Amino acid sequence: MRYVGPSIKPSKLKRVAFLILLVSVSSRAYCGQVCEAALPRSLDTTRSKVGDHILLRTGLFTGPAESPITTLDASIVEVRPRVKGNSSILRIRVNKAVRLDGHELPVEARIVAVISQSMVTERWDIPVIIADRFPRIPEDDERQPGERKLSEDQPHTSPLDSQPDVPVLHRLVCPEKKKKGATCTNVLDARGTYGYKATTLEPADPAAPTESVLSSKKNMSLRAGTVLILEVKGIS
Numbered sequence: 001m002r003y004v005g006p007s008i009k010p011s012k013l014k015r016v017a018f019l020i021l022l023v024s025v026s027s028r029a030y031c032g033q034v035c036e037a038a039l040p041r042s043l044d045t046t047r048s049k050v051g052d053h054i055l056l057r058t059g060l061f062t063g064p065a066e067s068p069i070t071t072l073d074a075s076i077v078e079v080r081p082r083v084k085g086n087s088s089i090l091r092i093r094v095n096k097a098v099r100l101d102g103h104e105l106p107v108e109a110r111i112v113a114v115i116s117q118s119m120v121t122e123r124w125d126i127p128v129i130i131a132d133r134f135p136r137i138p139e140d141d142e143r144q145p146g147e148r149k150l151s152e153d154q155p156h157t158s159p160l161d162s163q164p165d166v167p168v169l170h171r172l173v174c175p176e177k178k179k180k181g182a183t184c185t186n187v188l189d190a191r192g193t194y195g196y197k198a199t200t201l202e203p204a205d206p207a208a209p210t211e212s213v214l215s216s217k218k219n220m221s222l223r224a225g226t227v228l229i230l231e232v233k234g235i236s
Helices: 010-032
Strands: 002-004 034-038 053-060 069-080 088-099 104-115 120-125 128-130 168-173 192-194 199-201 211-216 227-235
Touching: 034 053, 053 227, 069 104, 104 199, 104 211, 192 199
Parallel strands: 104 192
Antiparallel strands: 002 128, 034 227, 053 069, 069 088, 088 104, 088 211, 104 227, 120 168, 199 211
């Protein structure tokens, strides 16, 4: 018998969401070297200056016995407003990572996606509660002298045992106007720019692997809360 479990209060869902997001992001970051962060303030090519620092909050585990990385320290190394005949340019370099315990270490990371917050949607998957997964069968109680039941030798398992017991949060990037066949993408799988039509994320420069270059035909302006997906290639 299957039935949907009781409703969960929004406040509890938010707390669970934070924990699940931190674990899912850090797990992906440790294995696939990808993590999610958000701009703490707006960035634009008319007011930003070379040398300005940007502290990106994230959740990145590098090992079970190590303090997680909670901040990536980035700085602006080039900013150029748009002028006639030339695009605006914003070049950002990730300088170091900061662990939860305050320890700083060099990191090689690059921005691979810039996503407007309005393009991100969240979806909860509430697990189904399984009642009477292994109902009692009277015949199971009948046995010959000296006969042992299976449950006495090894626990009975089922694929249902691997189902999560808590809600799972999915963060997705969805097209502004859904076209036929267009689908939403997991935030960590996003690449390029979303919601900033005139802005382009330039290909990686092998000579500067920790630098990310954004260009735009207009004066660039990234809003506070903009989601950044970073590819982490090396942590010293």
